[in-house]
Amino acid sequence: MPVNQESPARVCRATAQDVAALIRRTREDLGLTQHELAQRMGSQQATVARWEAGEHEITFKNLSRIAEALGVEFLVRFSQERATA
Numbered sequence: 001m002p003v004n005q006e007s008p009a010r011v012c013r014a015t016a017q018d019v020a021a022l023i024r025r026t027r028e029d030l031g032l033t034q035h036e037l038a039q040r041m042g043s044q045q046a047t048v049a050r051w052e053a054g055e056h057e058i059t060f061k062n063l064s065r066i067a068e069a070l071g072v073e074f075l076v077r078f079s080q081e082r083a084t085a
Contacts, residue, residue, distance in 0.1 A: 016057070019063070023030070023051060026070050037069055040069035
């Protein structure tokens with residue numbers, strides 16, 4: 001593997017952290033607590049806290065539930081561009 005390319009696991013981890021931060025920011029912008037978001041989703045506050053901390057993997061299904069609970073649109077985009085260091 002060329003030196004300037006990151007491993008797929010590292011790229012995914014950075015992306016997961018970005019998603020976690022976006023969930024937290026959006027929730028806070030709406031004035032919701034983790035508990036309130038969890039209630040809207042039928043989930044637990046501790047689960048929301050783990051997602052926002054990047055400690056728990058978020059499935060596409062849960063991303064969709066989070067987006068619905070926050071009243072935002074969830075989009076997935078695939079690209080053929082490769083991440084570079």
